[in-house]
Amino acid sequence: MNLLHPILLTAVLASASAGAQTPQAETPTPTARAASAAGVATPYSDSYVPRSMRQPQRDIAPGPVLLRFTTVQKLKKRFEDADTDHSGTLNREEARQAGLGVVDKNFDSIDTAQRGNVSFDDLNAYLIQRREESGSR
Template identity: 80%
Template sequence: MNLLHLTTLTALLAAANAGAQTPPADTPAPAVRTAAVAGAATPYSDSYVPRSMRQPQRDIAPGPVLLRFTTLQKLKKRFEDADLDRSGTLTREEARQAGLTIVDKNFDGIDTAQRGQVSFDDLNAYLIQRREEAGAR
């Protein structure tokens, strides 16, 4: 009699699990699951999700472009902070006082119009030109 109960219980559990794996069509599936697979919790760790899709996709891959963008943003912030009169340009003296040695040492190369002041666009154009020259070597 125990064997009959055990067999019936096993069959009921198997049927319940089979129905639980297929959600009704009108019920939206959860976007992110947090069950653990192999001891590590990942956003896509359900067993029915293919292994290749279990790791979340990265939005931005770190690399030279991202590093250049971050560095350029920091340089722009320093440039704006050094612009004491808020004219949008720096003189050689403003660059020297702010410690922007790249502007101070290369001022004549950046100031191609020889106005005595450089804008951030002038600096960016100079940096792009230098990068292209370095790549051509």
């Protein structure tokens, strides 16, 4: 019995110390609890990640995109105002009289179908192509 007692004591102490070293589950943050309750996975729910990095950063792109949208809308309005015969297209003379120098100077490049007139979609496609070409250089 003397030999069994130290072995049991060692086993009990070993299991007690092992339980003390086992990491406990951390208490989730309020954001993680709310997301978990809603069934949403949060990319940064670990409490070791700094708070500033727990929420995904917002995209900065809407500024320039909104600016381009506004510019395109203004150009479309000028295009429609220049369309004196309300055909939905401009010929070279209408573009020149309206002061749309971009359309006038690049008319042949915009009018890829060689119809003698350009629609706003033709102009928009030309501008997108030019922007892509200038971005790739």
